[in-house]
Amino acid sequence: AQRVTQPEKLLSVFKGAPVELKCNYSYSGSPELFWYVQYSRQRLQLLLRHISRESIKGFTADLNKGETSFHLKKPFAQEEDSAMYYCALSVENDKLIFGTGTRLQVFP
Amino acid sequence: GAVVSQHPSWVICKSGTSVKIECRSLDFQATTMFWYRQFPKQSLMLMATSNEGSKATYEQGVEKDKFLINHASLTLSTLTVTSAHPEDSSFYICSASFLGGVSYGYTFGSGTRLTVV
Numbered sequence: 001a002q003r004v005t006q007p008e009k010l011l012s013v014f015k016g017a018p019v020e021l022k023c024n025y026s027y028s029g030s031p032e033l034f035w036y037v038q039y040s041r042q043r044l045q046l047l048l049r050h051i052s053r054e055s056i057k058g059f060t061a062d063l064n065k066g067e068t069s070f071h072l073k074k075p076f077a078q079e080e081d082s083a084m085y086y087c088a089l090s091v092e093n094d095k096l097i098f099g100t101g102t103r104l105q106v107f108p
Numbered sequence: 109g110a111v112v113s114q115h116p117s118w119v120i121c122k123s124g125t126s127v128k129i130e131c132r133s134l135d136f137q138a139t140t141m142f143w144y145r146q147f148p149k150q151s152l153m154l155m156a157t158s159n160e161g162s163k164a165t166y167e168q169g170v171e172k173d174k175f176l177i178n179h180a181s182l183t184l185s186t187l188t189v190t191s192a193h194p195e196d197s198s199f200y201i202c203s204a205s206f207l208g209g210v211s212y213g214y215t216f217g218s219g220t221r222l223t224v225v
Contacts, residue, residue, distance in 0.1 A: 034213060044216040086151065094140055094205045096214055100151040
């Protein structure tokens with residue numbers, strides 16, 4: 001079955017603390033994974049894609065096929081990082097399967 | 109680049125009426141668009157995949173006669189909620205896939221909040 005799991009509904013940290021948002025997937029094919037971010041009252045935006053292996057706004061994510069994970073990390077959280085984060089898996093016919101999302105709250 | 113415009117941003121309608129939501133790709137051609145539904149504090153649930161010039165592909169459990177999708181051109185897909193009922197009240201989001209090297213991904217509309225009274 002195709003599934004994306006984000007176990008944490010809410011993650012609260014203080015500014016400057018490291019952040020890790022967990023994402024696990026289940027897919028029999030070759031996975032193509034994304035992280036999307038939704039700031040308050042804004043549309044979903046692409047944060048990063050595992051194939052591009054880039055760092056956006058200080059965030060990185062590494063695909064671990066052995067653990068079927070694609071956790072999102074940032075060494076020092078900023079207040080402006082507060083948002084809803086969705087992990088997503090692209091499957092056949094370009095469909096995106098979303099996780100349930102994790103709300104990140106960064107306190108000053 | 110790769111912007112999707114969705115209208116209206118919100119709509120209130122009476123039970124039993126139909127509502128049309130438009131999704132336009134502004135600066136690229138979208139052969140495939142996707143329609144999602146999002147309930148409060150929940151994730152996006154894919155409703156259907158809309159392909160230009162052909163019938164939409166609906167996900168299991170989505171009534172195709174209730175949620176009519178038309179993708180008549182490479183820049184426009186519409187979702188019509190027919191005979192709307194209060195339980196259809198939700199946030200509907202469209203998306204389009206695009207190719208752009210490292211920017212390959214999906215771009216999303218700003219969503220439409222439908223309230224059926």
